Amino acid sequence: MSAGWSLWVMFLVVLNMGITFFLYLWGPRAKIPTLPDGTSGHVWAHGVLREGVRKLPLWWVLFSGAMFVIGFTYLALFPGFGSFKGLLGWTSHGELAHNVAVNQATLAPLMERFKLYPVEQLSSDPAALQMGKVLFEDNCAACHQRSAKGNVALGAPDLSDGDWLYGGSGSDITTSIHDGRSGVMPPWASLGADNVKNLAQYVLSLSGAPHDAAKAAAGQPLFATCAACHGAEGKGNPALGAPNLTDKVWLHGSSVADIEKSIGEGRQGHMPAWSPRLSDEQIRVVAAYVYHLSHPADESRQ
Structure with a gap:
């Protein structure tokens, strides 16, 4: 990957993850004006339905936080952040070579047996x-x-x-x-x-x-x-x-x-x-x- 493409990918990753992480931190703290009854004032069906305002549930906050941790960990360990190869040094070519070697080792005894017989x-x-x-x-x-x-x-x-x-x-x-x-x-x-x-x-x-x-x-x-x-x-x-x-x-x-x-x-x-x-x-x-x-x-x- 050229330096230009690497910088472009890094910019997109930082921009997207930065915006979503900001919204994640800001969402639970955002102050939304409410009426005395706890609603936002938005109504439907001639007032029968009213929009309530509640805090984000704890499970959503924890789950979303875990996703960010996983995302940041992935970018640190594996390729994905521009030309950074990741701390584990993993590559798709290496994974393919490993799988091919494992497959060949599995098939080798079978192929040896096949050699013993005519077609x-x-x-x-x-x-x-x-x-x-x-x-x-x-x-x-x-x-x-x-x-x-x-x-x-x-x-x-x-x-x-x-x-x-x-x-x-x-x-x-x-x-x-x-x-x-x-x-x-x-x-x-x-x-x-x-x-x-x-x-x-x-x-x-x-x-x-x-x-x-x-x-x-x-x-x-x-x-x-x-x-x-x-x-x-x-x-x-x-x-x-x-x-x-x-x-x-x-x-x-x-x-x-x-x-x-x-x-x-x-x-x-x-x-x-x-x-x-x-x-x-x-x-x-x-x-x-x-x-x-x-x-x-x-x-x-x-």
């Missing part, structure tokens, strides 16, 4: 799932939603459906979280508008979705361009992050317009690496939670 087995551990859920909601829900159902507008995949771009094993999921993923679907507008539409109908046919059979037949030879990534049968390629086009799971939407846009304009997806933010142990816990979401009835976790 698949860890996905049945209630403590790991509880921690993984919190970490997921804090770090992943912004794109994948709290429910992990994904977000078509962002191209964030549904993590609960068992369909995986880069593989769904514990190791694959851990790698995706740790290192991040970047995928590019190149634009194929150069094929021409009609060919893009025909190719979109063929892609729809691969998943058994309603489609124009004639246009799909015309688009089938064009799919050879896509087979390099998606495979000749459209089953995808986890090594490249090329999605399976036959399973009715759509990353960017399943409408004809969505598919034509994906083909004509291309798509880009980026999953950031979380290793700079999360520890290896935390990443394994998140991976276990994600694995659990997509394997709710996995017998290996019984």
Whole structure:
């Protein structure tokens, strides 16, 4: 805090506490003119109600005095009076560091236990799932939603459906979280508008979705361009992050317009690496939670 701001804060503290303390001392001693009947002369309801004048109750005087003592004590012990650090030397940064250290010391034995098991087995551990859920909601829900159902507008995949771009094993999921993923679907507008539409109908046919059979037949030879990534049968390629086009799971939407846009304009997806933010142990816990979401009835976790 600069000297100017420090002086300004000190001025405001002295002004406010000075005024209130003056009123506190003056209030019990203030002389208010009264009538012989002990009222101030203010009346309502045609004289039925009259304002009485009485001393402040003792409990109010004592309670208010105690509040001033507490306030002055706080300003002496803790930061609050400009740049004065307080006699205790307390800081919010120090408090945070202490709490983090206590939390890490509490979690350390748990994290050591988590290291003993693969992600698949860890996905049945209630403590790991509880921690993984919190970490997921804090770090992943912004794109994948709290429910992990994904977000078509962002191209964030549904993590609960068992369909995986880069593989769904514990190791694959851990790698995706740790290192991040970047995928590019190149634009194929150069094929021409009609060919893009025909190719979109063929892609729809691969998943058994309603489609124009004639246009799909015309688009089938064009799919050879896509087979390099998606495979000749459209089953995808986890090594490249090329999605399976036959399973009715759509990353960017399943409408004809969505598919034509994906083909004509291309798509880009980026999953950031979380290793700079999360520890290896935390990443394994998140991976276990994600694995659990997509394997709710996995017998290996019984």
